[in-house]
Amino acid sequence: MTSLNVPVNRQIELNAPPSLRFDNVEFNLLGHQLFGPCSFTLDGPGPTLVMGPNGAGKSLMLRLAHGLLAATEGVITWSGDKKPRQAMVFQTPVLLRRSALANLTHALAVNNIPRKRRAELAREALARFGLSACADTPARVLSGGEKQRLALARAWALSPSVLFLDEPTSALDPAAIKDVEAAVQEFHERGTRIVMTTHDLHQAKRLAGDVLFLAGGKVQEHTPANVFFNAPVSRQAQAFLSGELVA
Numbered sequence: 001m002t003s004l005n006v007p008v009n010r011q012i013e014l015n016a017p018p019s020l021r022f023d024n025v026e027f028n029l030l031g032h033q034l035f036g037p038c039s040f041t042l043d044g045p046g047p048t049l050v051m052g053p054n055g056a057g058k059s060l061m062l063r064l065a066h067g068l069l070a071a072t073e074g075v076i077t078w079s080g081d082k083k084p085r086q087a088m089v090f091q092t093p094v095l096l097r098r099s100a101l102a103n104l105t106h107a108l109a110v111n112n113i114p115r116k117r118r119a120e121l122a123r124e125a126l127a128r129f130g131l132s133a134c135a136d137t138p139a140r141v142l143s144g145g146e147k148q149r150l151a152l153a154r155a156w157a158l159s160p161s162v163l164f165l166d167e168p169t170s171a172l173d174p175a176a177i178k179d180v181e182a183a184v185q186e187f188h189e190r191g192t193r194i195v196m197t198t199h200d201l202h203q204a205k206r207l208a209g210d211v212l213f214l215a216g217g218k219v220q221e222h223t224p225a226n227v228f229f230n231a232p233v234s235r236q237a238q239a240f241l242s243g244e245l246v247a
């Protein structure tokens, strides 16, 4: 988006994906501190890959940022005047018991997209993800790879400013993984802020602009990808990358 009437620095601001800030955020359940306290800001170009051992708090971090969980303490803020449009893709796609097309038009309706635009946007997104032939197929009978592409198509149709992906490829075969990674790159190039968890180091190296490394519910390191993979700063990240157990 450019405009001759908009100052250059403001244009950069308009084009940049929204930044996300956690300020002393904690999530506690029944007296157990499961996440935090954590403070960090995601304001670089990304994609941000959230990494760490099992139980580190990666999914909790995504759910807190997306608003699926409310922080017990601390504040989560986005740049800009209002909350940006967000979408989330899970390891196991959460789909409605409707056709593939209806899954998309429903999401568009929930996001207040005018009725007359919904079918067109939904069909465009299905086409982008190679699902046009499945438009009328019940979502529940699609294969695992097709379901994940449908979840991505649903996010794509919404043109989100932010996309959270929680281990989106852990149940997919290599060809389907390649499709998902290509889509993530394309979202990124469209200016969507990407925040994604993965256990796949190779995938993280292919996709990451920066890495947020968690262990024990806390951020141990937030560094550019080349630093994280070549010269990690924290002892925990060094151990993790060497294949050692990290508590």
Ligand SMILES: Nc1ncnc2c1ncn2[C@@H]1O[C@H](COP(=O)(O)OP(=O)(O)OP(=O)(O)O)[C@@H](O)[C@H]1O
Binding pocket: 029, 034, 052, 053, 054, 055, 056, 057, 058, 059, 060, 061
């Ligand atoms: N609803 C819940 N009730 C109780 N404990 C929970 C709940 N959700 C998460 N936890 C706990 O919080 C911790 C962090 O969980 P989280 O799912 O964020 O980890 P993760 O880093 O995503 O792990 P993984 O890589 O195994 O998916 C874990 O110890 C988990 O058992």
